[in-house]
Amino acid sequence: MNNVELKICCICSNPIEAEFTENGDAYWLEGHNAEPVAEGRCCSKCNNNIVIPTRLLSAGLSIEETISVMIGRLAHGQMINEDE
Numbered sequence: 001m002n003n004v005e006l007k008i009c010c011i012c013s014n015p016i017e018a019e020f021t022e023n024g025d026a027y028w029l030e031g032h033n034a035e036p037v038a039e040g041r042c043c044s045k046c047n048n049n050i051v052i053p054t055r056l057l058s059a060g061l062s063i064e065e066t067i068s069v070m071i072g073r074l075a076h077g078q079m080i081n082e083d084e
Helices: 044-058 063-075
Strands: 026-028
Touching (some): 044 063
16 A cells, blocks of 8 residues: 555545555545535545535535435445444
8 A cells, every 4th residue: 555645634634545446556635625625635434424415505406405415425335424
């Protein structure tokens, strides 16, 4: 595995996890765009649990529609679990 310097999430202040290839090589270290919640980059957990729902609500979806989208993402394995 590569020796990589991890960036810090601008929302939770935890390290932003690197994305790795099957060979263990880091290919993405930048995390996610944290707008409109914060200026900067965020980790996957904050992106999934805070940024995406905020964007959906800002786009005019109701709370019920936003919850439905998030449940769909969870069902398709697109969300990060607390234990990861």
